[in-house]
Amino acid sequence: MSESLVLDVRNVTKRYDSLEVLKGISLGLNKGETKVVIGPSGSGKSTLLRCVNHLTKPDAGEIYLEGEAIRDANINAMRARMGFVFQDFNLFSHLNVLDNVRICQMKVKGADKKTATHRAQQELARVGLEEKASAYPAELSGGQQQRVSIARALAMDPVVLLFDEPTSALDPELTGEVVRVMQQLAAEGMTMVVVTHEMSFARQAADEIIFMENGHIVEQGSPDAMFSHSDHERTRAFLNVIADHG
Amino acid sequence: MDIYDVLLRDFPFLLKGLGVALVLLALLLVMGFILGLAICMIQLYGPRSRFIQWPLIAYERVFRGIPIIIMLFIFYYGMSGLLDITSFGAAVLALGFRSSAYQSQIFHSAFQSVPAGQMMAARAVGMSRVKAIRHILFPQAARHAIGPWTNEFSSEIKETSLAYVIGVVELTRQAHYIITSTQGNVLTVFAVVALLYFIVNRAGNSALYAFEKKLAVPGFEK
Numbered sequence: 011m012s013e014s015l016v017l018d019v020r021n022v023t024k025r026y027d028s029l030e031v032l033k034g035i036s037l038g039l040n041k042g043e044t045k046v047v048i049g050p051s052g053s054g055k056s057t058l059l060r061c062v063n064h065l066t067k068p069d070a071g072e073i074y075l076e077g078e079a080i081r082d083a084n085i086n087a088m089r090a091r092m093g094f095v096f097q098d099f100n101l102f103s104h105l106n107v108l109d110n111v112r113i114c115q116m117k118v119k120g121a122d123k124k125t126a127t128h129r130a131q132q133e134l135a136r137v138g139l140e141e142k143a144s145a146y147p148a149e150l151s152g153g154q155q156q157r158v159s160i161a162r163a164l165a166m167d168p169v170v171l172l173f174d175e176p177t178s179a180l181d182p183e184l185t186g187e188v189v190r191v192m193q194q195l196a197a198e199g200m201t202m203v204v205v206t207h208e209m210s211f212a213r214q215a216a217d218e219i220i221f222m223e224n225g226h227i228v229e230q231g232s233p234d235a236m237f238s239h240s241d242h243e244r245t246r247a248f249l250n251v252i253a254d255h256g
Numbered sequence: 257m258d259i260y261d262v263l264l265r266d267f268p269f270l271l272k273g274l275g276v277a278l279v280l281l282a283l284l285l286v287m288g289f290i291l292g293l294a295i296c297m298i299q300l301y302g303p304r305s306r307f308i309q310w311p312l313i314a315y316e317r318v319f320r321g322i323p324i325i326i327m328l329f330i331f332y333y334g335m336s337g338l339l340d341i342t343s344f345g346a347a348v349l350a351l352g353f354r355s356s357a358y359q360s361q362i363f364h365s366a367f368q369s370v371p372a373g374q375m376m377a378a379r380a381v382g383m384s385r386v387k388a389i390r391h392i393l394f395p396q397a398a399r400h401a402i403g404p405w406t407n408e409f410s411s412e413i414k415e416t417s418l419a420y421v422i423g424v425v426e427l428t429r430q431a432h433y434i435i436t437s438t439q440g441n442v443l444t445v446f447a448v449v450a451l452l453y454f455i456v457n458r459a460g461n462s463a464l465y466a467f468e469k470k471l472a473v474p475g476f477e478k
Contacts, residue, residue, distance in 0.1 A: 065380060090382030100377035104395045104473050114381040117391055148475030159377075166381060 015074070016041050016201045017170045022061050022071030024054075031057045033225040034071070039170065042199040046212040049222035050248060055205040056097075058222070059174050062203070063092045076169060090118050093163025093171040098179045099155040101147040101162070107134065108143040111162045119166065126165075133161035137191050153184030157191055164195075171195070173204040209252055213237055221245045259441040263448060266434050273430030274452055276344075277416045280426060283348045284412060288355025295356065296363035301389065319357035324418055327354060332422040347419035351412065358408055366401035367393060402468040409460050413453065427452060 015038040024032040031054045039045055047055045060066035062073055064085055073080045080088045101110050111130035115121040121129070134140045137157035147155055156176055163171055173192065177185040189211050196202060196215040206212065212219055213233045220230040221242070229242045240246050295312055302308060319327075332346035341349075370393050378388035417428040431449040435442055 063380060065376060086382045086384050088382075089380060094377075094380040096373065096377060096380075098373060100371075100373035102374060102377070102392055102396075104399065113391060114383070117387055118382045146474045148473065162381070 018074040020072045022068045024068050031225050043217045044196040044202045045218045046216040047205045047220045053222040054225040056174050059172050059205050063089050091169050093168035095173045095176050097175040099159045103147050106144050106146050107158050111165045129165050133164045137161045152180045153187045156188045170201045259444050262438050269430045273427035277426040280416045284351040284355050287352030288359045291356035292359030295360035316357045319354045328422050343423045347424050362401050362404045366397040369400045370396045399471050406464040413457050
C-alpha cells in the first residue's frame, strides 16, 4: 500500500511540554494529488507540515517518501526531494533571485553552474519572474518573493511540495498571483500538501480537504462534500466563519 | 641641528617603527579573527555541554576584563620563565588573545542578527548545517560584522603602542629614542607620531567602509 503513495504520514504525534499539538495524524498522497489542510489557528496544521520534513521532529510516528522512511541519517537527501514554501518566504537575502534558485541545486545536488542556471531560468519563467533574475529579495514585493521561493523549491525537482500558509503574510491584493501559480502547479500534476486559509484555492484545486482542530483530523473529503454538506458541526462552523471574512 | 632636521634625518626610523606596529597589528588581528570565529562557532553551533561552553565564557570574560598592560607584563615577564619568548611574540599573543575575545563577540552578534528563517530555509532544501552556515549564514553575518570590526581595527592600531612597555621597538618607542637623543621636543615628535597613527587609522577605516559598501545588498536596509 505504502509503495504506491508518494508521501505517507503515519500516526505522527508532537507535544510541546504539556501541550499535545498533534495527536496521531495520518495522511497519504498519491502522485499528482493536492491535499489542502484547513483549520483554526493552533490546530496543528503548520506543525504537521514541519513534521513531514522534520524541520520539527515528531515525537512518534513515521513518514515515508516514495516508500522510504525519513531518518536522521538520510534527512538532507530526503529534504532535497521535498519542496517547502514558507509563510514568510525566507529567500536568502544576500543572493539575487537567480542565485536563490541556483544555490541549492549547486550545493545540495552538485549541479554545475550551467545546468543550474538553465533550470533556474525555466522555473523563474514558470512563475513569471524571469525578468527579475538579477533583483535582490528586498527589491521585490511579497508576492514576487513568494513566487521566487516556489521557483527555488521547484528547481530541486521535488516529488512533493509542502506549502505552509503561503499567502498569509501577503497583502490581499498580492495573494492572487501566488494562488494562480499554485493552481497551475496543481493542474500540471504536482503532488502538494497546502496549509492555507485560501478557500477559493481549496475549493478549486484540492483533490481532498482535511479539516484539523486541536491536533486531530476532524474530517476529510472532497471539496464538494466539505463545502456543501459537511457532516460535522465544527467543520461547518469553521467554514462559515471563513466565508464571512473572505 | 634643529628638531626638524633631526626628524627628517630620523624619519626612516619612525617608518620602521610604524612597520613593526603594522606587522603586530596584522598578526594580532588575524589571530583574533581565527580564534574569535572558532569560539563563536562553538558557542553558537557546538555541543551544548557545559564542559565546553563554560571555559569559553570564562576565557572571554578574563581577556576582556584585564587591562592590556597587565596582560603584556604577564605574557612577557611572566612567561619568560616558562618559554623563550621575544617581546614582540609576547605582544602578539597578549593582544591577539584579547582581540579574539572581542572579535568572538562581534561575530556572535553578527550571526545572531541573521533571521532564524534563513537557517530553516537552507535546511529545508537539504543543506547540512555546515553548508547552511558556510553558504547562507556566513555571507550575511560577515556583512553585519564589518561595522563593529572596523571599531576593533581602530582600537587595536592604537593598542599596539602599548607594546612599548615590554620593549617592542615600534613607532612609539622609536619616537621616544628621538626625544631622548635630542633632549626635548616632546610635543613636535609626538605630534608627528600622532599624525602617523591617525593616517593609518583613517586609511584603514576608509578601506573597510568601502568594502562594506561594496558588499551591501541592494534594497536591504541595515
